[in-house]
Amino acid sequence: MMKKTRSRVSLIQGPQAKGSLGKKVASRHNLVELGGLQGQKRGTLRKNLSRNFDEKSLQSSSLSKSYKTLQRRESKIAKDFFMMAKPIIDQPKHLLDFIDFDFENPPAIYESPLLGDNFQKGILGGSKFIPVDSFMPDDAFVIASKEHRTIKDIATSLKFLKGGPRKEIFFNPDEVKVAIVTCGGLCPGLNVVIREIVMSLWFNYEVRDIYGIKWGYKGFYTDVEKNWLPLKPAVVSDIHKDGGTFLGSSRGGFDGDKIINVLLEKGISQVYVVGGDGTHRGINQLSKMAEERGVSIAFAGIPKTIDNDIPLIDSSFGFATSCEVAAEMIQSAYIEATGVINGIGLIKLMGRHSGYIAMQASLAHGGVDFCLIPENPYELNGPNGLYQQIYERVREQGHAVVVVAEGAEDGLINPEEKFTKAAQ
Known part of the structure; x- marks a missing residue:
C-alpha cells in the first residue's frame, strides 16, 4: 500500500504530471515543502493527495471539491508558516545590554507603581490604579507601514516597540x-x-x-x-x-x-x-x-515639528494649531483679494521641506485657488504654467488666492524658474 501511495504522490509532483491541474497542485505542494513545513502536516498533505488525486479521481466529478478542500488546507498551512516568522522589531538597546553587573547578583527589576485596582485614587491623583491586563506587553509592537499586499509582507515588515506602561520597570522610582x-x-x-x-x-x-x-x-x-x-x-x-x-x-x-x-x-x-x-x-x-x-x-x-514632516506619525503636536492660525491668515488675504477689482491674495506659510501646513490650511479655508508645495511639481511659464492659470482664474471670478509653502520652489519643474530669478 505504501508503494502505491508513493506512486500517486509522484504522479502529481513529478515531471509526469498531466494537465494544468496537476501542475497547480504540484507547485502548491512544492511551495509548502519549501516553506520548511515537515512532520505531521506534510504527512497529512501527502495522504490527502494520495486519497483524492489518484488516476481515476482526476476524471471524476468530485475533483473540484477535493481540490478546493486541499487548497483551503494548504492556504491555512502557508498562513501559519508566514505568521511564525520572527518579527523584525527596531528597538533601542536595553540598559542591561551594556552596563556592568554581576550575573550572580543582577540588578533588581521593580514592579510598576501603576499596578493596582484603586480607580478612585487614580482619578484624584496617585498611583496604583491600572489593572494588570492593561499593561503593555514587553514584546508588543506596531507595524511601520500601513500598506501590505501579502501576509508574508506583514510578517517580515519593519516594526517598532509599542509605547505604553510596562508591568515591570528598570529604575526604582524612589x-x-x-x-x-x-x-x-x-x-x-x-x-x-x-x-x-x-x-x-x-x-x-x-x-x-x-x-x-x-x-x-x-x-x-x-x-x-x-x-x-x-x-x-x-x-x-x-x-x-x-x-x-x-x-x-x-x-x-x-x-x-x-x-x-x-x-x-x-x-x-x-x-x-x-x-x-x-x-x-x-x-x-x-x-x-x-x-x-x-x-x-x-x-x-x-x-517636535510644527511642519508635521515626521513619516511615522499622523500628526505632531502643534500642527493643528498652526493650521488653524494659518487659515485665519488666509481669510485675511481672501478679504483683501475680493475687496478690489482683479485682486490677488498671496500668502507664504511655513514648510521649508514639506507642504503640510499650506495644504491643510488651504483645505480648511476652502477659498484657496492655488496651493504650491515642494512635494508637487509645477511650472511658472507656458500654457499650463501658474501665471497663465492665475490669469484665467482672475478673469473668471475676479480674484485669486495663492498659498505658497516656504520651500515651494523645490517643486519647480524647470530649475531656471526660481522665484528669485523671475523677480529680477
Whole structure:
C-alpha cells in the first residue's frame, strides 16, 4: 500500500504530471515543502493527495471539491508558516545590554507603581490604579507601514516597540532623578508636554527629583545653578495656558562629553528631550556615549515639528494649531483679494521641506485657488504654467488666492524658474 501511495504522490509532483491541474497542485505542494513545513502536516498533505488525486479521481466529478478542500488546507498551512516568522522589531538597546553587573547578583527589576485596582485614587491623583491586563506587553509592537499586499509582507515588515506602561520597570522610582529639556524652534504645545511629563512622573510614578534644563542643550553645562530648575506640580500647573516653552530653547550648544559628565555628577537616570531632527541626532549621540561608558542613563526623545514632516506619525503636536492660525491668515488675504477689482491674495506659510501646513490650511479655508508645495511639481511659464492659470482664474471670478509653502520652489519643474530669478 505504501508503494502505491508513493506512486500517486509522484504522479502529481513529478515531471509526469498531466494537465494544468496537476501542475497547480504540484507547485502548491512544492511551495509548502519549501516553506520548511515537515512532520505531521506534510504527512497529512501527502495522504490527502494520495486519497483524492489518484488516476481515476482526476476524471471524476468530485475533483473540484477535493481540490478546493486541499487548497483551503494548504492556504491555512502557508498562513501559519508566514505568521511564525520572527518579527523584525527596531528597538533601542536595553540598559542591561551594556552596563556592568554581576550575573550572580543582577540588578533588581521593580514592579510598576501603576499596578493596582484603586480607580478612585487614580482619578484624584496617585498611583496604583491600572489593572494588570492593561499593561503593555514587553514584546508588543506596531507595524511601520500601513500598506501590505501579502501576509508574508506583514510578517517580515519593519516594526517598532509599542509605547505604553510596562508591568515591570528598570529604575526604582524612589531613586530616579529626571532632566527635561526643550531644543530647537518653538511650536504650540511645548508647555503642555513639559507639564504632562512632570505630572505623570510626580503623581503616577511618585518621582520627586525632576529638573527642567533652561535654554536647550547648552543649559546642561552652563551656569548650572540657574539653568537647572527644580520642577514640581505647583511650578508647572498653569504653564499649559502660555505659548512658547516655559524652559526656553536654543539651537546648537551640543557638547556630548560635557552633557554626560554633568548628568553623572547630578545622578540623573532619565533625560526627556523635546526637539526636531537635529535634536534627535544629539539624543542618538548621547545614547551611544552612555553605552560606551557603560552608564545607566535612559534618553527619551519626544519629536517636535510644527511642519508635521515626521513619516511615522499622523500628526505632531502643534500642527493643528498652526493650521488653524494659518487659515485665519488666509481669510485675511481672501478679504483683501475680493475687496478690489482683479485682486490677488498671496500668502507664504511655513514648510521649508514639506507642504503640510499650506495644504491643510488651504483645505480648511476652502477659498484657496492655488496651493504650491515642494512635494508637487509645477511650472511658472507656458500654457499650463501658474501665471497663465492665475490669469484665467482672475478673469473668471475676479480674484485669486495663492498659498505658497516656504520651500515651494523645490517643486519647480524647470530649475531656471526660481522665484528669485523671475523677480529680477
